[in-house]
Amino acid sequence: MVEEGNKSNPVGESVRANVRRLRAAKGYSYAELAERLEEIGWRIPVIGLRRIESGDRRVDVGDLMALAHVFNSSPLDLLVDPHADEGEVYQVTSSLVSTVESTREFIRGNQPLMDIANNSSPAASGWMSDFVTGLPPARGQKVWQKYIEQLRKDGDQ
Incomplete structure (x- = not known):
């Protein structure tokens, strides 16, 4: 229904x-x-x-x-309210929960949507490679570069 x-x-x-x-x-x-x-x-x-x-x-x-x-x-x-904090929870569906930041990046086409309720991230599930495969090559390359930079940055913390 x-x-x-x-x-x-x-x-x-x-x-x-x-x-x-x-x-x-x-x-x-x-x-x-x-x-x-x-x-x-x-x-x-x-x-x-x-x-x-x-x-x-x-x-x-x-x-x-x-x-x-x-x-x-x-x-x-x-x-997504532009004044919302990036770490704030964003309810996508009744069972899909993400963050404001992840949702914004998903809508911009920069990354797959991260489901924080089920602890699924692009890196853990292989979503990123599936996601990038569906993009035009030049855009896919930019998204991969941004993703790698973020992984390196996270690794330095």
């Missing part, structure tokens, strides 16, 4: 809270936000915006992109 809205969806809950936070920070009413979205060719009526913030309407990828643009932000800032 698929749950409606964001109330049982941790990432949806994060998006909901960040939409509310950014709308308040910009001082937009629901009507103003709906109007700004219309100006860029994306329609979410006032009732839809209210339902997003209450958790009764999901945000799809198009909504995410349009809202980020109107807030002069990034989709990442809607998915």
Whole structure:
């Protein structure tokens, strides 16, 4: 059974809270936000915006992109609060838990998502090599280099 809205969806809950936070920070009413979205060719009526913030309407990828643009932000800032501490726990699903830092790097495409609840890390499970294999060669090489640098840095501590 698929749950409606964001109330049982941790990432949806994060998006909901960040939409509310950014709308308040910009001082937009629901009507103003709906109007700004219309100006860029994306329609979410006032009732839809209210339902997003209450958790009764999901945000799809198009909504995410349009809202980020109107807030002069990034989709990442809607998915993960930019003010959250990097070591803070980020609930991805009901059973997948990561850190804010790992989640941000995963969304940026820089590393696989680390599941701290099950102690699975990219290095321990071979995820990193699988992850890099799926990237374009130049990007994969950059990610590997960053990963090796981090391993060396961690080894020096």
